[in-house]
């Protein structure tokens with residue numbers, strides 16, 4: 001897999017909700033193949049306290065116009081600064097990094113569960129699953145209505161369900177409490193999940209209990225993002241593995257999660 | 260064009276820019292970004308006699324102009340390096356230098372003996388300064404007698420160029436440098452990371468699983484420069500300058516303070532092409548200041 005390291009030009013920063021933005025950048029060179037789950041390391045310059053690059057999943061790409069976009073939740077210094085970028089600003093990106101979600105056989109039924117900024121890889125995943133003729137259901141959770149507005153990004157790829165903690169949209173509660181899981185017999189062949197770790201663990205547990213294959217995408221703290229430092233490891237049945245290189249996507253049963 | 264070659268204990272490096280152990284993997288991760296043949300040399304990830312899993316996650320904390328790491332020498336052991344990794348990377352036309360570690364003097368000797376057998380490996384770096392392991396590591400490098408003992412023992416077991424990597428977590432680094440010089444080291448490299456720690460106030464928790472870790476990056480540069488200068492004035496063997504080198508100017512500063520060559524570490528994480536940019540930048544500097552050879556920079560700082 002060939003990798004790009006280059007200054008990209010900011011084309012647009014828009015805020016679908018007030019604490020998260022979608023940033024679109026133009027690459028100076030052709031964009032290599034991007035697989036669902038791949039991420040980029042973005043350099044955020046001239047920001048006090050930000051020394052290392054920041055990893056973000058790739059939301060979408062347009063190979064023809066050389067555009068790449070990210071869905072980013074503001075949680076600290078770096079994400080705040082990046083969200084202030086203006087059209088024409090230059091930003092250094094390294095990508096594509098990491099592995100990707102594996103696709104099931106055509107025709108299989110899949111469930112994609114996410115929350116918060118963890119939904120970013122699901123656009124590319126949804127598109128690939130659709131062209132692979134899979135029946136896709138998205139289940140997106142958040143605190144309130146504004147957190148699940150982004151679920152509209154997926155409506156072209158399958159059925160979209162939501163849950164909110166305050167009940168302002170979709171079913172009230174957490175994703176794991178959705179009535180989808182209550183029926184006792186869950187008819188999915190594969191589950192994908194990305195979001196807060198407790199959520200992924202709970203989803204992994206449901207998948208295991210129902211004998212369903214489940215892949216999750218981890219967001220460990222990274223220093224390099226391309227396999228050089230060994231800072232981002234997670235425990236697996238084969239010892240410590242780099243989340244940035246052997247991951248970020250892992251089968252739940254490969255991880256040493258007590259679920 | 261100025262001559263970029265430098266000589267370390269009889270071994271010629273095509274230029275003074277090398278990559279620091281633990282920050283460059285085994286080189287392979289960087290092939291996507293530049294031609295590794297351009298490097299003066301590369302110090303590969305620290306290895307031990309037996310495989311090690313390293314410390315628990317979290318192993319990293321970002322700090323003001325730097326980072327703390329607590330990787331703890333995760334590696335698959337020297338035999339794995341020799342059988343699996345080295346055959347994949349030996350085609351690079353640059354010096355590949357293993358960084359060796361141990362819990363006991365015997366461990367160090369055994370690793371050195373195994374590497375001594377590999378004809379195309381011209382040098383080893385003896386790491387007596389890792390702050391992230393419970394046994395051995397930095398304990399060897401923080402007392403003069405133990406630093407001398409391990410260097411003497413490895414010297415007997417290893418015929419080629421022996422570089423000893425020094426810990427900054429000491430009262431008098433020059434004394435230790437003199438000690439290992441006397442024990443037969445061909446060169447010293449410094450600094451390894453500075454012992455530090457990070458606390459998460461909101462969670463009321465230590466950030467690293469090990470509580471303490473090693474500080475690197477621009478935050479350590481002034482300390483590293485001072486130590487390179489002190490060691491340069493204390494020993495006759497050549498010094499590798501390490502610590503927070505982010506660009507060619509930083510590299511030149513280390514050489515002016517006494518380094519014969521440099522190692523680039525944490526900067527590789529932010530710009531994986533930085534080593535080549537530094538090589539070009541040094542060339543540029545030599546031209547602007549009318550030097551014929553890069554080695555003229557070593558210790559050329561005026562007071």
Ligand SMILES: Cc1cc2nc3c(=O)[nH]c(=O)nc-3n(C[C@H](O)[C@H](O)[C@H](O)COP(=O)(O)OP(=O)(O)OC[C@H]3O[C@@H](n4cnc5c(N)ncnc54)[C@H](O)[C@@H]3O)c2cc1C
Nearest residue numbers: 054055056057071072073075076077078079117120219220
């Ligand atoms: C592979 C991968 C993909 C990611 N994809 C996305 C994405 O698509 N969209 C998105 O919004 N975010 C994503 N993230 C998370 C994103 O990298 C962090 O939110 C970002 O680095 C925070 O930077 P900051 O400077 O704003 O926060 P800082 O100011 O550095 O930190 C603010 C607080 O958040 C904590 N924190 C920061 N990063 C993490 C982390 N990775 N895990 C746990 N705690 C953390 C810090 O310890 C601190 O307490 C991804 C992370 C990884 C590893």
Ligand SMILES: Cc1cc2nc3c(=O)[nH]c(=O)nc-3n(C[C@H](O)[C@H](O)[C@H](O)COP(=O)(O)O)c2cc1C
Nearest residue numbers: 279280281305328386450451475476502503524525
């Ligand atoms: C993630 C990480 C891992 C490291 N691993 C090793 C190691 O295995 N052996 C070693 O001698 N030094 C190791 N070091 C120390 C570096 O080689 C170097 O001495 C130090 O980081 C200072 O240089 P810098 O500021 O340019 O990074 C490591 C440093 C980092 C940041």
Ligand code: FES
Nearest residue numbers: 225227229230244
């Ligand atoms: S972040 Fe450096 S190896 Fe994964």
